[in-house]
Amino acid sequence: NAGVTQTPKFQVLKTGQSMTLQCAQDMNHNSMYWYRQDPGMGLRLIYYSASEGTTDKGEVPNGYNVSRLNKREFSLRLESAAPSQTSVYFCASTWNYLTDTQYFGPGTRLTVL
Amino acid sequence: KQEVTQIPAALSVPEGENLVLNCSFTDSAIYNLQWFRQDPGKGLTSLLLIQSSQREQTSGRLNASLDKSSGRSTLYIAASQPGDSATYLCAVKPNYGQNFVFGPGTRLSVLP
Numbered sequence: 001n002a003g004v005t006q007t008p009k010f011q012v013l014k015t016g017q018s019m020t021l022q023c024a025q026d027m028n029h030n031s032m033y034w035y036r037q038d039p040g041m042g043l044r045l046i047y048y049s050a051s052e053g054t055t056d057k058g059e060v061p062n063g064y065n066v067s068r069l070n071k072r073e074f075s076l077r078l079e080s081a082a083p084s085q086t087s088v089y090f091c092a093s094t095w096n097y098l099t100d101t102q103y104f105g106p107g108t109r110l111t112v113l
Numbered sequence: 114k115q116e117v118t119q120i121p122a123a124l125s126v127p128e129g130e131n132l133v134l135n136c137s138f139t140d141s142a143i144y145n146l147q148w149f150r151q152d153p154g155k156g157l158t159s160l161l162l163i164q165s166s167q168r169e170q171t172s173g174r175l176n177a178s179l180d181k182s183s184g185r186s187t188l189y190i191a192a193s194q195p196g197d198s199a200t201y202l203c204a205v206k207p208n209y210g211q212n213f214v215f216g217p218g219t220r221l222s223v224l225p
Contacts, residue, residue: 043215104156
């Protein structure tokens, strides 16, 4: 099993450009998450998908959109990138969010100039 | 609103020492608490998960305890090794919503 995979690993954007971060899991997990990690701020939840076909906002959703394409895939889109979105982005998944651990992908390091 | 803090922010110890990392949370209404390890430039790896009804969990040289009433958890690492050097994060799952709330982490350096 590959676990949770993310693409790309690194990306540099100019202000105003758009891009989509891809995430896939092969563990048949129901719930998937997008976090951002910033120095001194810890991990903050952007959006999550409790199950296929549903998505909900987390703590910091402004400037982002998500799509739960199927049970395996959960993408994060930046429509008009801003320097404040420079961060490391992690995707995670879990079978049961009440009782089970989250499994994390390796992250995407995004710089917006 | 649930808040999670971790003290100390950084810790250096010589190889072989036993050590304790601390995690505090403000709201005791949680489903579970998890400890993660993060190596530089990598994702998070789950170490231990403690359900709210449990007091502790053990895995090898790691032991995590949970005291919900005082809003505290500790991660005990026995006989530390240089390979234990990493950032350790705790996260709580509140009794509401899907959000997990993470602490800022403790950066551990184990010196040979």
